[in-house]
Amino acid sequence: xxxxxxxxxxxxxxxxxxxxxxxxxxxxxxxxxxxxxxxxxxxxxxxxxxxxxxxxxxxxxxxxxxxxxxxxxx
Amino acid sequence: xxxxxxxxxxxxxxxxxxxxxxxxxxxxxxxxxxxxxxxxxxxxxxxxxxxxxxxxxxxxxxxxxxxxxxxxxxxxxxxxxxxxxxxxxxxxxxxxxxxxxxxxxxxxxxxxxxxxxxxxxxxxxxxxxxxxxxxxxxxxxxxxxxxxxxxxxxxx
Numbered sequence: 153x154x155x156x157x158x159x160x161x162x163x164x165x166x167x168x169x170x171x172x173x174x175x176x177x178x179x180x181x182x183x184x185x186x187x188x189x190x191x192x193x194x195x196x197x198x199x200x201x202x203x204x205x206x207x208x209x210x211x212x213x214x215x216x217x218x219x220x221x222x223x224x225x226x
Numbered sequence: 227x228x229x230x231x232x233x234x235x236x237x238x239x240x241x242x243x244x245x246x247x248x249x250x251x252x253x254x255x256x257x258x259x260x261x262x263x264x265x266x267x268x269x270x271x272x273x274x275x276x277x278x279x280x281x282x283x284x285x286x287x288x289x290x291x292x293x294x295x296x297x298x299x300x301x302x303x304x305x306x307x308x309x310x311x312x313x314x315x316x317x318x319x320x321x322x323x324x325x326x327x328x329x330x331x332x333x334x335x336x337x338x339x340x341x342x343x344x345x346x347x348x349x350x351x352x353x354x355x356x357x358x359x360x361x362x363x364x365x366x367x368x369x370x371x372x373x374x375x376x377x378x379x380x381x382x
Contacts, residue, residue, distance in 0.1 A: 157377055169372045176281045176380050185378045191286035191353075192317040192345050197376040203369050210345050211318045225373035 154194075156215045160222065168222050198225055257326075258341045261348055264288075264313060267338060272311035275299075276344075277325045279380055286353040288315065288344060296321045299328055308334045315340035315347075 161170040175181040175193055188197045189208070196209040198221055207221055253270070254263035268274065274291040276283050283293035294302045296316070306312070312334055314325040319342050326339040340347070367374070 154379075167372065169370050169374045170377070171374060172377045172379070174380060175285075175378050176279060181378075182281050182285065184376075186285060188376065188378075190378050191351075192343070193282055194317075194377060194379045197378070199367070199374040199376070201369070201371055201373050203367060206373075222373075222375065225375075
């Protein structure tokens with residue numbers, strides 16, 4: 153897990169749930185990625201509290217980019 | 227006009243002619259290329275190599291590409307024709323940069339690296355996720371009431 157995601161996971165605990173999926177080693181990881189239409193790694197899928205997909209970010213993200221996407225979910 | 231000046235003019239004209247021929251042939255210069263260059267190289271029959279993992283390749287890949295993960299590239303490429311054009315790509319361009327350097331050091335003469343990787347490719351895709359989920363419609367997932375961030379990654 154990237155240090156940026158690790159930091160943000162701690163910071164947003166109780167506000168946003170982080171689900172980190174290794175598409176190669178996690179059971180059904182590739183299937184879940186496929187269900188979301190994820191074609192590249194790393195990718196980030198953001199869902200609202202109702203489960204609706206809000207965003208799909210592809211590629212390495214800076215802390216600022218991820219933070220902005222997370223704040224948009226609040 | 228002195229002999230040296232004549233030679234200089236002749237050399238200059240020759241350089242211009244070679245440049246024009248090279249440009250008009252449509253063959254990209256080895257190194258970083260864009261989508262248009264890749265399309266031209268595909269028509270030329272270049273070997274297109276996806277250096278991502280097998281799982282990533284299965285999800286989606288550029289049509290006509292073969293999968294040789296970066297970790298296997300040196301061993302597999304050892305049997306390839308070093309004079310033929312080879313295009314490498316990955317997700318966003320990091321692994322393909324390493325792959326291109328590796329192939330060049332092995333003596334490959336025409337190595338091309340798709341800048342930005344498959345993430346910015348706008349041509350045909352093949353693979354399971356080529357028909358992706360409709361945008362904005364998430365598959366059924368267990369909800370906790372909180373917003374969720376999924377990160378999809380690999381260890382490479």
